[in-house]
């Protein structure tokens with residue numbers, strides 16, 4: 001009845017009137033949402049980018065944000081001043097803080113400056129994931145923060161095996177035969193499988209349909225973010241929902257495997273609690289950590305199996321793009337360095353030495369001895385980080401946030417961040433910052449060890465292992481919301497590189513293929529091939545008879 005009435009009235013109005021009304025709505029809502037509902041950046045802070053009130057500024061600005069970030073960093077951040085970086089149509093301006101404000105920034109409580117709120121906004125949390133709770137109450141992150149570092153060590157032998165097996169598949173096993181390998185295909189077939197070895201374990205982490213779905217979902221989040229960023233605010237709910245539709249399909253495909261697994265694991269863990277003498281050991285994977293934390297904390301509401309499978313998707317997004325890009329850059333940086341410098345040989349002899357001493361490369365102690373390998377990875381991440389601005393936090397305190405040192409006040413809803421890419425390439429922070437100097441960090445450590453106590457302080461600047469964060473190294477964030485997956489990523493990258501150098505020869509590339517930037521995000525060179533040759537019998541793990 002009601003429907004018939006609406007249709008009749010619309011017919012009477014005519015299509016042209018309806019379209020006109022929609023257009024008027026679009027303009028009014030866009031102006032309202034974009035210009036009156038956005039948090040106002042403090043006027044005292046300099047604005048870098050186009051006219052902040054210009055109508056088309058946000059659209060024109062997408063391709064220029066990187067340039068503007070560099071300009072703002074030079075003009076303001078380097079003089080300890082914050083600047084406003086122009087926004088895109090669907091999101092607000094960013095306040096980019098200088099390094100000198102990092103300590104103040106990370107000290108702010110979550111009730112004032114929220115990483116979760118910033119991620120919800122930036123990752124299109126209302127659309128790209130299958131339940132908004134996975135981005136508003138980030139229980140999966142809580143579990144990773146609490147248990148990953150502690151449990152990953154006992155996983156190392158299995159991770160090593162998986163790395164060697166996947167490299168066998170990707171690079172071949174026949175000794176002495178040179179193979180042409182598409183590097184992008186190699187890393188994108190390797191890294192998601194290794195990450196999911198930790199999340200779901202075998203055999204699921206090897207199933208091609210599953211791996212295709214998790215990769216599709218991660219890419220789907222990125223495309224949803226782009227549509228949300230580039231769509232006028234009034235249309236975002238429609239456009240972003242449409243852009244997110246494929247992610248429902250990808251999640252369903254993953255749930256085909258993860259849902260039965262979660263249900264079985266919940267039932268088994270419940271039985272183990274009831275019958276402690278039952279001879280069953282829970283597998284060391286993310287689901288076990290998750291169930292343990294939820295039980296310990298009495299959060300039975302978090303043990304809904306469907307919700308658990310949805311909670312895996314933000315972790316999938318956080319881990320697979322980052323690790324895949326890191327592995328790609330690392331191999332490219334090393335194989336395109338001048339062979340006369342002998343970087344790969346130095347890493348190879350370090351790995352061989354540790355293997356001789358420890359008989360394995362998959363223990364925490366052995367991996368801790370790989371200083372040069374560690375430094376080569378850290379340096380590659382410094383040089384080619386996947387994003388230009390990081391450490392986003394949103395002001396969530398209703399009264400806003402005041403920075404006494406600089407004398408500004410940011411209202412609720414403002415996004416704050418750091419120009420990590422500029423910091424990593426600042427000649428005042430790193431000597432020859434555009435050069436890939438793989439032993440930059442291990443050399444500093446070796447040199448410091450050789451110095452007297454008095455001199456050591458001066459030398460503190462470029463130390464640290466892959467996981468160390470600080471105001472000159474922001475690739476994993478900093479503070480209590482620094483990447484909790486970095487401990488896993490560091491082990492995996494070192495094992496991957498160690499496995500490559502002891503088992504394969506790689507022909508050097510003449511030139512380092514360059515990456516492009518799409519807005520503030522890195523687009524990797526996907527077309528590069530490398531020539532690889534298996535050396536002989538696989539090495540790396542004595543107890544499996546591999547040496």
Ligand code: HEM
Pocket residue numbers: 115116141144195315318319320322323326381390391392474475476477478480481482483484485486488489
């Ligand atoms: C080389 C690989 C990786 C890089 C470069 C990386 C980088 C980062 C960065 C920069 C952040 C902080 C973002 C910000 O400040 O806004 C972050 C957060 C996070 N990462 Fe990673 N990540 C990597 C691997 C992983 C892996 C393997 C996991 C798997 C569990 C993971 C899980 C997370 C989570 C859960 C957060 C959010 C932490 C929080 O907000 O409290 N990451 N990562």
